Amino acid sequence: MAKRSLQASAQGIKKAKQAFRRKNWTQEYLAGEVGLETRHPIWKFFTGKPVDRQVFQEICFVLELNPEEIAEQPTIEDESIPFETIPENTSDIDVLVQKARLAHQEKIQAQCGTLHLLDIARPIELDDLYVEVNVFEEITSQRWLEIADLQKLDSNDFDRFSLGNINQQWITGLEAVLKYSKLMVLGKTGSGRTTFLQSIAIHCNQGKFQPDCLPIFISLKHFAENTSEDYQINLSKYLYQEFSECGIYEADLSTIFSHGKAIILLDGLDELTDEDSEKVIREIRNFNEKYYKNIIIITCRIAGQQYKFKGFTVVEIADFSKSQIAAFADKWFVAVAKNSLWEGKAKASEFMQKLELPENQQILELATTPILLNLTCLVFQFLGDFPTLRSELYKQALELLLVRWDEARGIKRDEVYRNLSLIHKIKLLCRVATTTFTQGDYFFPETKIQQLIADYLRQLPHPPTDLEALQLDSKAVLKAIEAQHGLLLEQARGIYSFSHLTFQEYLTAREIVASANSQALQEFVTHVGKKRWREVFLLAAGMMQPADDLLLLMKQQIDILGISNQKLQNFLVWLGEKSSTVNGSYYPASVRAFYFTLALPPDHPLAHNQNLALSLDRRLAGKLAVDLALDLALIHALAVSLKITGDIFCQRLSAIALALDLQHLLQDRPALEQSLQQLHAELPSPQESRITLKAWWQANGETWTGKLRNLIVSDRQIGHDWQFDESELQILQQYWNANKLLLDCLNNAGNVTFTTIRSIEKNLFLVNS
Structure with missing residues (x-):
């Protein structure tokens, strides 16, 4: 396990002091160059005391030194605390916990120490990329609000960036863990629930968080799969077996649990099959009742909140703020893109400057979700900018949420709407987006969206003939879209919206392009003077092949x-x-x-x-x-x-x-x-x-x-x-x-004839009555 602090060797200090003298700087000036508020870390660096790893590396880079040549090389003793060094006056339970921590240390590091990002071939160290999450103590879907409460602003001035964080107060994730010993952490697709649990496990493993507790990370999907052949799923038995492999046996582990000295991190409750779900939930309840003193944290997608556990507080992961996006980008362009520290920071700065431009507000909105922020950084790294044809980026983001995220995690869900192919799912979402957006609705009642889904299902081969069955199917489809893909979210009791306004606009444009007959385009261009339709027009123009008819109809409507x-x-x-x-x-x-x-x-x-x-x-x-x-x-x-x-x-x-x-x-x-x-x-x-x-x-x-x-x-x-x-x-x-x-x-537009281009440019701001 990599240490989170470094210290200079005797030879390294000598080299560093020589480089420092060549610069003719003061320690205060060097601190400013590194971005430190005080010179204390600089003093520690030159006296061979431990310094935060990132600060150590930045000092070396500013002094034009290779950090590996300056740092004291770690020894085995540096990597962990030998059992023999535990003080004699430590209680028996503390000795036992430290023994278990040391025995389990490598496995926790292997389980939680790295991240596997989509389209990135190698694992990334968690500490090199993780940004602390914030959580809401009030669950979005449980709020008693009216649509007017959610959408207080005029549609022309709607703050799309805060769509997912409306009227909400948050605390940090670690504050929530310290405040509540029993937590159910909800979050939409790709919001960082698993990474949050991994960070708790690693910080505990490193002694930075609850150092007197034993961190245990369990993928509930793997737990169910590994015990599927057992007659009765048993969480305690499963853990006893896991720890026996590293020399910690049932009696010791049971003692640790009985004293409440474990942090049990249960990831992915929503990833269980219907067959396994009930058994696993029952076993979690039994374990919690027996070992109630321990910290237990469970993660689940937002739509899985129907699972209730006695004594648990439910919180919801918030979208990233701009400062969190910037912090993530700062790390991503170094750790993932493999730039040097200063090249990475420069790239991240350029990324944020362009992301905050008015014309990129739709992309900024997507970047509030970590999984889509990773995609956005990846595109920017390869192109050096955001793509001119935004629809391609949105298409990739939509595919990521609809298919690739579950595939990458090996999740095969029992789909309520398994008879819907991918193309039908997209067409259904396009229909919902177009209808609601055309009516000026960012938020819509559950009954309305269920009716739209029912209308679509009627058009499919072999639709339910019974009206009640159709209504049940439409509700099940809505919940499946919410649970599996997070594209539709319940923003208050019985009130839904798209997870990102950008998706609503993109799907609307996609529907318009797909049905681009004369009548549909004539109706579309009547919105040409309305500000909120701007992005839809830009997307449609970019997707149409060719776009001449749309552009000429827009000109006619402008003349009118x-x-x-x-x-x-x-x-x-x-x-x-x-x-x-x-x-x-x-x-x-x-x-x-x-x-x-x-x-x-x-x-x-x-x-x-x-x-x-x-x-x-x-x-x-x-x-x-x-x-x-x-x-x-x-x-x-x-x-x-x-x-x-x-x-x-x-x-x-x-x-x-x-x-x-x-x-x-x-x-x-x-x-x-x-x-x-x-x-x-x-x-x-x-x-x-x-x-x-x-x-x-x-x-x-x-x-x-x-x-x-x-x-x-x-x-x-x-x-x-x-x-x-x-x-x-x-x-x-x-x-x-x-x-x-x-x-x-x-x-x-990607495909327009020269005649159309000249005609529009020539007649701009001219009325051809």
Whole structure:
């Protein structure tokens, strides 16, 4: 078993001090380079005292040393505490426990010391990757909540990252073990239940947690399989036999159990077959009643919570937080990807920076589940980024939960819905996702989802003819999907949701693509202006082969939105006419996007937002053509004037004067230059008193601003007061979002003809009525 601390040898200290002197650093500076809050570990390092393994390695890397050359080589005595070293005054039971711990130490390390990750060929040391989990003391599915309580936010602002942790308070997993001696730990598929038990076993084995107890880890699946031929399954007998192989016999083990000196870790209650389940549960109850003083922890998938054990507290593993995701990535890119410490940290930092970008929020949401976080890290390691075609990542994640996770663990479940093939399971999930998402439901009653399942089952060959049987089957299918795959979860009593909103969106897009006839697409594109449909459109565009029909129908629907309101239509007519007068070689659509935001009220969120215009033509990021630069400056001057009040006029007078100083842009426009100079001349002198300036603006400010607006409207055809009301601004926002979405779909689509590309790019922000 690898030690969790290292110390420098005498020769290593000498080499380290030489390297330290070459750096000409202080110990405080070295501590900062390593990321330590104090220099105490640095002092311990140079004096040959034990230092945490990771800190030891980082000190060596900063000093450009090989840790293996610096560290004292471990001896057999370093790896364990010999039985003979137990103090004489230790009680008989403590002596017995230490004897059993030493005898069982290697097996616990072999059982729990490594992790086997999907698609990773070699085992990974648990300590090199494990991140402590958090747990909820209130079980999600047992909460008495209404759908309105769960979904308090408007759908456009829904916090997808916290979907799995709504209104929940958590404690760490170890805190829960210390707080409750009898625990049932629930968690959805791939949430880290087994790894949590392994960590408890290893930390106990290392003396870091309950060092006076004997850790025992049991896979209930293996327990059932190994005792399947016995007439009666007996947990005590099974443990006696296991320990007899390492020289600890029944009487000693029974004594340890009777004194409550064992930590019994029972993993995977949900992995038992129906035939074994009842027997094993009965045996766990018998063991707990007989040896009630011991710590006993059982893990099970969330849907297995119907199993009840007297005296047990039920907790639920929480989704990873952002800090936990970052900690996992920090370790993954070193331990799994086999990067050096600093390369791994740099890669992890890049991973997190990209993961937290707004366009990657769907992937961030998936990464809250450890099994999917591992998949995400793996993809990033190979590609150096997240895939452009997100649907492929989601497809892999879906396959992981539906098939590969159970296959990798050798679990063959007694499927209630075994007559459903994999493709039918996916089609069923697509139907549920599309129906609920179209209706704007992130959370839905159990009765509704059962009805959707029943409707699907009716379409299959040989469906149940009896209505009651159909209802029972639909409920069984729902529970099977929840228990086996964790794709649908009970978020409160009788209220379900998809485990990740990303899956609901992906399955909806998949259903749309699968049934992409003219009528279905026509209905789909009616959602083009709705923000919550954005990801579905992007996924559908990426999956369709080809995507021309979808993109052209989206453009038609955007045009319909553009003429849905007379004022908006007038605005778009002006936009086209104004943009056509600009002299320059920019793409016309980029110029239209430029003037679209320039014409909005100054306090509008999109005002002066030129990101889309820049994405259409990067030349706008350089020196602007005179027409665009002049109009931008004039709109700025008008915006400054509109925001001035009498109280702040004395402070903003210089800002107005500066905004009107546009001689460098007016060389070929003498009339406009003269008019602006006249307006400037009307302003009072900045030498006037504050009271005088305030009075002047209160008397003349509105008139003066009106003259400025009229001048730039008549001369430059900009600065119109469109007087949009709130509903019209919302339509305007929808129109902008829809055009941006169309452009993003065009860039995301994998198969589009050149004719369609040119047509859309040419007519973006133009209404073809």
